[in-house]
Amino acid sequence: MTGSGSVNGIGFGIAKKCRELGMHVCLSDVREEALAVAKTSLDLVEGSGGIAGVVCDVTSKTSIMGLLAECRKQFGDAPIQFLGVNAGIAFPHAPTVLTGAQDEWELAFKVNALGVRDTLKYLVPTMLSQDSKHRLVIELTSSAVSLMSGFFGPYSASKMAAMGIFEALYAELACRNHLDRVSMCALCPCRINTDMLLQTTKVARDADPASRLQINLMKAGQKNAGNWRVDQVTDHLFTHLQQGKFYCTLNHMDPATGKESNDTDLAIASRHESIRTKAPPDMIRDLLPFLDLAIDEL
Numbered sequence: 560m561t562g563s564g565s566v567n568g569i570g571f572g573i574a575k576k577c578r579e580l581g582m583h584v585c586l587s588d589v590r591e592e593a594l595a596v597a598k599t600s601l602d603l604v605e606g607s608g609g610i611a612g613v614v615c616d617v618t619s620k621t622s623i624m625g626l627l628a629e630c631r632k633q634f635g636d637a638p639i640q641f642l643g644v645n646a647g648i649a650f651p652h653a654p655t656v657l658t659g660a661q662d663e664w665e666l667a668f669k670v671n672a673l674g675v676r677d678t679l680k681y682l683v684p685t686m687l688s689q690d691s692k693h694r695l696v697i698e699l700t701s702s703a704v705s706l707m708s709g710f711f712g713p714y715s716a717s718k719m720a721a722m723g724i725f726e727a728l729y730a731e732l733a734c735r736n737h738l739d740r741v742s743m744c745a746l747c748p749c750r751i752n753t754d755m756l757l758q759t760t761k762v763a764r765d766a767d768p769a770s771r772l773q774i775n776l777m778k779a780g781q782k783n784a785g786n787w788r789v790d791q792v793t794d795h796l797f798t799h800l801q802q803g804k805f806y807c808t809l810n811h812m813d814p815a816t817g818k819e820s821n822d823t824d825l826a827i828a829s830r831h832e833s834i835r836t837k838a839p840p841d842m843i844r845d846l847l848p849f850l851d852l853a854i855d856e857l
């Protein structure tokens with residue numbers, strides 16, 4: 560499970576569920592200290608499998624190959640049944656096309672898009688070559704923004720690319736007749752209160768209204784973000800997997816009713832309607848009212 564070094568994070572939540580289901584679990588993250596804390600926490604969760612913690616930077620092929628080698632060392636010939644491609648990065652000061660720094664754009668694509676491609680490229684063939692009686696699972700933690708009209712600078716652009724990579728892999732596995740033994744699921748969360756989300760609602764770029772709007776939206780959305788707990792997100796993912804679903808999208812929870820809204824579904828439908836009718840992306844119409852909101856008011 561890449562990017563599972565934060566005990567509050569989605570990757571750790573999925574890893575916890577895998578442990579509860581009796582699997583060996585290999586946590587992995589680029590942050591060594593956080594990973595050690597996560598491993599200690601997972602040790603406290605009841606389960607029959609072993610636990611490993613392996614530092615891995617998904618932007619490096621050598622590092623990904625090292626993760627595979629370490630899994631083999633720790634768990635011998637036990638087949639890799641579940642691959643979670645979860646590592647991701649967002650930025651605190653809302654970069655945009657016009658004002659984002661070159662290194663922010665490059666890092667976003669290195670981690671969120673090429674990191675996904677490389678993790679799949681170097682680990683999936685090993686999974687397919689195993690003599691396993693279990694169905695194989697390949698999970699991508701993408702984002703709801705990967706299916707809507709893009710707005711969040713390099714974050715949404717790179718998450719859209721990640722979804723494209725994942726969909727392409729699905730088609731490639733179909734061409735090779737592997738889908739009878741492989742399940743793929745793209746988890747597309749809305750806002751969930753994890754460390755990453757809390758770090759992305761800082762201060763906008765000066766003189767960039769689009770950056771300010773991003774921060775406003777994140778802060779507004781954060782009020783609802785806590786309504787999904789990570790364990791609920793994880794349960795949602797596993798239910799979708801059991802039902803053979805590919806896209807696992809999350810709407811926000813309506814705090815008034817405690818029920819799921821349909822805002823993500825509507826935004827996705829709206830994107831597809833714009834494409835079908837060849838109209839400009841209509842999301843900006845929905846976003847404009849937020850533009851005048853002062854950050855401090857939210």
Ligand SMILES: NC(=O)c1ccc[n+]([C@@H]2O[C@H](COP(=O)([O-])OP(=O)(O)OC[C@H]3O[C@@H](n4cnc5c(N)ncnc54)[C@H](O)[C@@H]3O)[C@@H](O)[C@H]2O)c1
Nearest residue numbers: 562565568569589616617645646647702748750751753755
């Ligand atoms: N929290 C949300 O609201 C939300 C919404 C949509 C999608 N997501 C996605 O969910 C995934 C998990 O995020 P989270 O919200 O649980 O936050 P998180 O910060 O707990 O998880 C992201 C993890 O990825 C790790 N990471 C960053 N760069 C890496 C690299 N180069 N190599 C390996 N690991 C690296 C980080 O150290 C971190 O532990 C991410 O892909 C994120 O984009 C989160």
